[in-house]
Amino acid sequence: MQFHHIPCSVKATYRPSGMDVSGGQSVYPLHRCKTIHLVRHAQGIHNVEGEKDHSAYLSRHLFDAHLTSLGWQQVDNLRKHVQTSGISKKVELVITSPLLRCMQTAVGVFGGEDSTDGIDVPPLMVTDAGDSNHPAISSSNCPPFIAVEGCREHLGVHWCDKRRSISEYKPLFPAIDFSLASTLIESDDDVLWEADVREKIEDVASRGIAFFKWLWTRKEKEIAIVTHSGLLTHTLAKFGDDCHPDVKSEICRRFQNCELRTMVLVDRSMVGSDSSATDYLGKNPSGEDAPSDVTCTTPDGLPN
Numbered sequence: 001m002q003f004h005h006i007p008c009s010v011k012a013t014y015r016p017s018g019m020d021v022s023g024g025q026s027v028y029p030l031h032r033c034k035t036i037h038l039v040r041h042a043q044g045i046h047n048v049e050g051e052k053d054h055s056a057y058l059s060r061h062l063f064d065a066h067l068t069s070l071g072w073q074q075v076d077n078l079r080k081h082v083q084t085s086g087i088s089k090k091v092e093l094v095i096t097s098p099l100l101r102c103m104q105t106a107v108g109v110f111g112g113e114d115s116t117d118g119i120d121v122p123p124l125m126v127t128d129a130g131d132s133n134h135p136a137i138s139s140s141n142c143p144p145f146i147a148v149e150g151c152r153e154h155l156g157v158h159w160c161d162k163r164r165s166i167s168e169y170k171p172l173f174p175a176i177d178f179s180l181a182s183t184l185i186e187s188d189d190d191v192l193w194e195a196d197v198r199e200k201i202e203d204v205a206s207r208g209i210a211f212f213k214w215l216w217t218r219k220e221k222e223i224a225i226v227t228h229s230g231l232l233t234h235t236l237a238k239f240g241d242d243c244h245p246d247v248k249s250e251i252c253r254r255f256q257n258c259e260l261r262t263m264v265l266v267d268r269s270m271v272g273s274d275s276s277a278t279d280y281l282g283k284n285p286s287g288e289d290a291p292s293d294v295t296c297t298t299p300d301g302l303p304n
Contacts, residue, residue, distance in 0.1 A: 024244060026266075028266050028268070029276065029279075030276065030278060031274050031275060031276040031277065031278075031279070032266060032267040032268075032272065032274075033221075033264050033265065033266050033267070034215060034216075034220075034221055034222070034223060034264070034265045034267075035090075035221065035222045035223070035262065035263075035264055035265075036215070036222075036223050036224075036225055036262070036263055036264075036265050037082075037087060037091065037222075037223070037224040037225065037260055037261075037262050038225055038227070038232060038255070038260070038261050038262075038263060039078070039105065039106075039109065039224060039225065039226045039227070039258070039259070039260045039261075040226075040227065040228065040229050040232060040255035040256065040257060040258065040259050041067075041071075041097075041099075041101045041102045041104075041105040041226060041227070041228065041257065041258070042067050042070075042071035042072065042074040042075045042078075042101070042104075042105045042108075042257050042258040043067065043068050043070050043071035043074060043257045043258070044065040044066060044067055044068065044071060044101040044160065045062060045065045045066060045067075045068055046062045046065035046101075046158075046160035047065075047068075047257060048068060049062060050160075057157075057158040057159070057160060058157065058158065058159065059159060060159050061159075062158075062159050062160040063159045063160070063162055064099060064100045064101075064130075064160070064162060064163055064164050065099075065100065065101055065160040066100050066101060066104065066130040066131050066132060067100075067101055067104045067105065067130075067132065069133075071101070071104075071105075071257065071258070072104075072108065072132065072134060074257060074258035075104070075105055075108035075109055075258060076108070077258070078109050078258050078260060079108060079109045079110075081260070082109060082110065082260070087224075087260075087262075088110060088142075090222050091110060091143050091222055091223065091224045092143055092220035092221065092222050092223065093143050093144055093145075093146070093218065093220040093222075093223045093224070094106055094110045094142075094143050094144070094145045094146075094223075094224045094225075094226065095145075095146055095147075095148050095151065095223060095224070095225045095226070096145060096146070096147050096148070096151075096176070096225075096226040096227075097147070097148070097149075097151045097152045097153065097226065097227050097228060097231075098147035098148070098149060098152070098163055098166070098169065098178065099152065099153065099161070099163050099228075100130045100163075100164070100169075102226045102227060102228065103125070103147065103169070103173055103176060103226075104125070104129070104130060104132060104134075105226050105258065106145060106224075106226040107124040107125045107137045107145065107173065107176070108125075108134075108137065109224075109226070109258075110142060110143065110145075110224055110226075111124040111125070111137040111138065111139065111142050111145075112124070112137065112138035112139055112140040112141050112142045113138055113140070113141075121138070121139050121140055121175070122139060122174035122175045123136040123137055123138055123139060123174055123175060124137045124138065124139045124142070124145060124173060124174075124175045124176060125137040125172065125173050126171070126172055126173075126174065129172040129173065130172060139174075139175035143224075144177065145173075145175065145176045145177065146176070146177040146178075146179075147169075147176055147177070147178050148211070148214075149192065150207060150208075150210065150211035150214060151208070151211050151225060151227040151228075151231055152192070152227075152228070152231065153227075153228035153229075153230050153231055154198070154199055154201075154204050154228070154230035154231065154234075155192050155193050155194070155198075155199040155204075156193055156194045156195070156196075156197045156198040156199050157194075157195065157196065157197070157198045158198075161193065161228075162190055162193040163190045163193070164190070165188045165189050165190070166178045166188045167188050201234050204230060204231060204234040204235070205234040205235050205237065205238050207231075207235075208231050208232075208234060208235025208236075208238075209235060209238060211235075212235070212265060213271055215265065216267055216271045216272035217272075219274065229254065229255050232255050233252070233254055233255070236251050236252050237252050239251055239252075240252060251263070
């Protein structure tokens with residue numbers, strides 16, 4: 001299965017409150033919802049260069065850009081936030097784009113404490129992975145991590161968005177599961193990125209929507225996703241047309257480096273197949289249960 005170039009559309013029309021008998025509210029079964037914590041990677045060396053000169057994104061020396069020292073400070077600050085807010089205890093799965101800056105951000109924010117001697121588990125990240133000058137990060141007491149191609153950045157032309165081979169990443173991030181990334185493209189090397197062809201914006205959005213649909217194949221209900229500005233911007237722009245314009249703007253607002261935004265993903269088309277873990281059917285033991293407004297009347301025949 002591949003995520004790129006999958007046709008998908010999200011169509012809805014916002015109706016003013018005067019025409020909306022629900023008062024602008026929506027009700028959905030809980031088991032048809034997922035909580036997703038969307039995170040844009042921290043500052044990378046390409047962000048610094050591109051801020052000065054946009055043409056720098058064409059430079060080969062920015063290949064698979066790593067985080068800056070400021071980027072690691074941003075990671076540390078977000079890590080403190082997810083711990084104090086309780087997010088870190090709720091996340092059941094961390095999905096990351098298989099590019100260096102995203103994986104560094106993901107393990108730094110959601111990983112275990114710095115790896116120490118005597119812990120017999122593979123680290124999420126080894127010491128100084130990707131010129132990070134950062135100590136190893138443990139995989140103890142944290143959710144599983146998987147790398148997925150579907151949430152990669154806008155593909156093509158920009159060298160910072162080209163990834164290394166999966167075999168190069170595995171020794172740097174031993175506890176990240178790369179099996180999905182390599183299976184989805186059926187290649188160890190990056191065959192999606194092209195030096196002279198930039199992915200169309202509509203294809204980026206379609207890929208992102210297909211990635212969101214793929215999330216319904218996962219059993220986890222609360223998922224952190226560490227990805228890129230372009231993917232988030234073009235994908236989220238397809239959502240929110242059935243909301244108040246201010247809510248639409250909130251959904252589509254551009255992500256800053258290392259920004260986290262929590263949203264609820266709703267399955268309105270029966271994409272997923274999970275049954276509810278909390279619903280209870282009732283009538284146990286069985287008995288008469290006709291609604292009172294049907295069975296109970298006053299002596300004059302009016303509903304009681």
